[in-house]
Amino acid sequence: MIKKFQNKNFNFTNSYLYIKDNKEAILIDTATSEDKIINYCINNNIKIKYVLLTHNHLDHLMGLEKIIEKFNPVIYINKKDQEGLFDANINRSALSNLNWQLDKKQKNIITFVGDKEEELKLLGIDIKIIPFGGHTKGSTFYLFNKKDIFIGDTIFLKSVGMHRKEIGTDLDRFFESIRFLYDLCKKNNYVIYPGHYNSQFKIKNIDLNINLELKETLN
Secondary structure (H helix, E strand, O other): OEEEEEEHHHOOEEEEEEEOOOOEEEEEOOOOOHHHHHHHHHHOOOEEEEEEOOOOOHHHHOOHHHHHHHHOOEEEEEHHHHHHHOOOOOOOOHHHOOOOOOOHHHHHHEEEEOOOOEEEEEOOEEEEEEEOOOOOOOOEEEEEOOOEEEEEOOEOOOOEOOOOHHHOOOHHHHHHHHHHHHHHHHHHOOEEEEOEOOOOEOHHHOOHHHHHHHHHHHO
């Protein structure tokens, strides 16, 4: 079961809780919805064992300290994005005077993903970690059971992700990531769970205008 949490106050940011039958779960991003997530888990006797972070922007990280305090999960993030966990300027929360960052003492529960694709099994789930970069240096996709792919801020149902140098985007790599993700999901018919807005769609469902935008980008 996949439970979605969305924070409308942060540009409709999405967080996903992948729940096993035994009530153990994997959280993908926080969407600054930590209180809702924790309350849902308490009310349903769910234990978050792992957190997978797609990238290091504040709307995907904030509230992580509360998740850690309650569940003490293992955290995964790409090593190129690790500084955003501990620096409010890098994760951009300082710009909004939120100044969020983890205590560096919590680094021992972080597992840093490398540059190469790797496969692992968490809670009996086959997960392929696909570090690609683009939106941020360490933007990472997570493919669950060769079916559901959590992609962060690369492609949305009606737009592509934000891509400006000032937010840490490598523009060339970002457009490469669109091509990669578009081809991957089209070939395998994956169900897509992005970091904002609508979710649980397939490449064939994306908006016509975005198809045209992608076509221009990918040609």
